[in-house]
Amino acid sequence: MAKVLGVGGIFFKSRNPQALMTWYQEHLGFSTESTDYATFFPATMPDGGGTVFSPFKDTTGYFAPSKRDFMFNLIVDDLDAALEQVKKGGAELVGDPQSFDYGRFGWFMDPDGNKVELWQPAAKAE
Numbered sequence: 001m002a003k004v005l006g007v008g009g010i011f012f013k014s015r016n017p018q019a020l021m022t023w024y025q026e027h028l029g030f031s032t033e034s035t036d037y038a039t040f041f042p043a044t045m046p047d048g049g050g051t052v053f054s055p056f057k058d059t060t061g062y063f064a065p066s067k068r069d070f071m072f073n074l075i076v077d078d079l080d081a082a083l084e085q086v087k088k089g090g091a092e093l094v095g096d097p098q099s100f101d102y103g104r105f106g107w108f109m110d111p112d113g114n115k116v117e118l119w120q121p122a123a124k125a126e
Contacts, residue, residue: 006042007051010072014112023111027089028074028082048103048121049075065094066115079104079120086110 014020017036024030030038052073056062063071076082079097083106087093094107094115103121110116 004053007053012070012072012114020110020112023089027085027091028076046075046077046121047124049119063115066109066113068114071115071117073117073119076118076120079106079118082106082118082120083108 021030021035021037024038025032025035033039063069083093083097086108091108091110094109097104097106099105101122103119105120106118108116108118
């Protein structure tokens, strides 16, 4: 059987795609190779990082306060600094950061009203 090897992209609609892409470039350091997209390569993934594919029940409140039917997760190297950067860029922080044995998480609403989860993976034990 053929198997999925990872997520090839996250695609969604925006009222002003270039402005939103520029916002992510300015406030989360997305590559500036294009104002249409950013590419992330496996070599830049920190140890312990990975991509999760997880359908949620249609009654979940986890994506709130967004009205969207999706949320995306971005891996970061410094959660506190990333949350401060997006806040300075006008994003609304949602809730308090949380820590688990597999990393730390924080959330914000981007300029288009999408809830975004930031994940700083826990350092792998040597």
